[in-house]
Amino acid sequence: MTQTGESAPATTGATRDHSKGLSAGAVGVLGAVVIGVSTIAPAYTLSGAVGPTASAVGEHLPAVLIVGFIPMMLVAIGYRELNRAMPDSGTTFTWASKAFGPWIGWMGSWCLLAATILVLSNLAGIAVDFFYLAISQLVGEPWIAELTRSVPVNVLTCLAFMAAAAWVSYRGLEATKGVQYVLVSFQVLVLGWYSVAAFGHVGSGTAFDALDPSWEWFNPFGVESFSAFAAGIALSVFIYWGWDVVLTMNEESRGTTTTPGKAALVTILVVVGLYTMVTVATLSYAGVSTGEFGLGNPEIQGNVFAALAGPVMGPFAILMSLAVLSSSASSLQSTMISPARTMLAMGHYGALSEKYARVSPKHQTPAYATVVSVVIASVFYAVMRVVSENVLWDTITTLGMMVCFYYGVTALACVWYFRAEARASIGAFLTKMLAPLLGGLLLLIFFFQTAWDSMDPAYGSGSEIGGIGLVFILGVLIFVLGGAAMIYQYIQRPEFFRRRFETSEHLAE
Numbered sequence: 001m002t003q004t005g006e007s008a009p010a011t012t013g014a015t016r017d018h019s020k021g022l023s024a025g026a027v028g029v030l031g032a033v034v035i036g037v038s039t040i041a042p043a044y045t046l047s048g049a050v051g052p053t054a055s056a057v058g059e060h061l062p063a064v065l066i067v068g069f070i071p072m073m074l075v076a077i078g079y080r081e082l083n084r085a086m087p088d089s090g091t092t093f094t095w096a097s098k099a100f101g102p103w104i105g106w107m108g109s110w111c112l113l114a115a116t117i118l119v120l121s122n123l124a125g126i127a128v129d130f131f132y133l134a135i136s137q138l139v140g141e142p143w144i145a146e147l148t149r150s151v152p153v154n155v156l157t158c159l160a161f162m163a164a165a166a167w168v169s170y171r172g173l174e175a176t177k178g179v180q181y182v183l184v185s186f187q188v189l190v191l192g193w194y195s196v197a198a199f200g201h202v203g204s205g206t207a208f209d210a211l212d213p214s215w216e217w218f219n220p221f222g223v224e225s226f227s228a229f230a231a232g233i234a235l236s237v238f239i240y241w242g243w244d245v246v247l248t249m250n251e252e253s254r255g256t257t258t259t260p261g262k263a264a265l266v267t268i269l270v271v272v273g274l275y276t277m278v279t280v281a282t283l284s285y286a287g288v289s290t291g292e293f294g295l296g297n298p299e300i301q302g303n304v305f306a307a308l309a310g311p312v313m314g315p316f317a318i319l320m321s322l323a324v325l326s327s328s329a330s331s332l333q334s335t336m337i338s339p340a341r342t343m344l345a346m347g348h349y350g351a352l353s354e355k356y357a358r359v360s361p362k363h364q365t366p367a368y369a370t371v372v373s374v375v376i377a378s379v380f381y382a383v384m385r386v387v388s389e390n391v392l393w394d395t396i397t398t399l400g401m402m403v404c405f406y407y408g409v410t411a412l413a414c415v416w417y418f419r420a421e422a423r424a425s426i427g428a429f430l431t432k433m434l435a436p437l438l439g440g441l442l443l444l445i446f447f448f449q450t451a452w453d454s455m456d457p458a459y460g461s462g463s464e465i466g467g468i469g470l471v472f473i474l475g476v477l478i479f480v481l482g483g484a485a486m487i488y489q490y491i492q493r494p495e496f497f498r499r500r501f502e503t504s505e506h507l508a509e
Contacts, residue, residue: 020345020366021364022089022366024252025252027177028254029262031177032253032267033267033270034177035173035249036267039242040240042327044327046191046304049238050282050295051302060217060220062276062283068240069272071438071446074436074442076243076261076439077436079261079264079414081261081431081432082413082414083250083261085257085418086098087260088251089251091345092244093105093109093112094345095413100413103486106497107486108406110482113339114402115241115399117377119335120332121377121378125381126328127325129148131157131161132145132147154385155381162332162377163374165374168333169333169340171365176334179333183327183329184330186323187326191278193319194320195280195281196281198281198282199285201311207284208292209289213284239275241399243268243271244338245334246260246264282304282308293308293311305324309321336370340373343366344357350495351489351496356372397454398471401447401454402478404450407443408440411437411439412436412437412440414432414440415432415436418432454475455468456469
């Protein structure tokens, strides 16, 4: 792809220089993995996902989490191959445009932007909740924890968190790495402490509803029904989301064609290992009953660690509150990397205004795009928090559809882009065709299944319009807004949408 006004070159995307002025060589494999783990936010994600998933699949919770990891791994292999051929911060936007044309590329990037920008508001909101909870626990004043229920206090604190995260992101990946090393290390340490303590209670007979770990927990075929299995998979796919942020840093990585793909695979493996350890420990300690601390108790499912940290960790339960706070805060900051660099690429190639292609001369970061990302997320949270908290959280629930769509499209872009090369060897067929094809199809199936399920008013907060679930309506609205924005950009910048894009068949020429 070329910038607006440039003539289309004859060379391929694998050999052309698409440098956008970002800081080259700013992050290696370790730094990328740390940022990837921070975006996934293990402590925050597990606290909210373990309960609902356990309620759907019972003791087979570890099996479903591992099965949910499989499509992520398959898609990550496709991302790695695309990055090797054409490292570009635009990722989904750039790769889908090259494979399927500018219209599909634009909509794929719209879903990425919708998911990442909207989740920023959710992360900031969670950070606010745990910020006041941690202060309350530290000083022993319960009323402080209730401050988060005050809309003015909540919104102002949330905006402060977003501004701080944007400032760190604006200063570049070096500053981001420094913050993330501390925050990620702390939450992993606390999750390890919690797991060891939970197993200790099981061993000493002081657990709430002790269960002996069983290999049957890892058997996905033991789930009682396919609908329960599908519900569990849909939840587990979401908890792995965020690893692709390491690919958006490819132009800033040491080894642009190899480091990001390797870091993506390592990130997913690290996270699935951490998830398995924590879920087995939690299941062993609490069981799946509807009792006070059972994972089937709907009263604790929204925040399992808030309920279990005390009985499991005793006086050190405050550390879990701080871990979830650091998890949401670190993810808030690192999640900004992805939308900012996607919009930077869209501005660079002429799919958005040239203003989005602006890079800070001092910090070599996407300055304008970073500011736009945080402003949109801040305004969205402030308005929705005041208007309707149900609409706010239902909008966040629709993120699952956005994630499945853009991951699926990107994986299939790998298949189409490398359709000629995939016949060269068995290895090429497995990595450039079979793995991304299976991963992409699975995620698109999850996309359509989630869309269908969300039509039920019981899905999400229970809100509805005309008997149709609000989550489905919001999902459709996001796609309609994306289509309208794309048509507007077509009118403003027709050159991008009329451009022909190279495919891998040119690589053999």
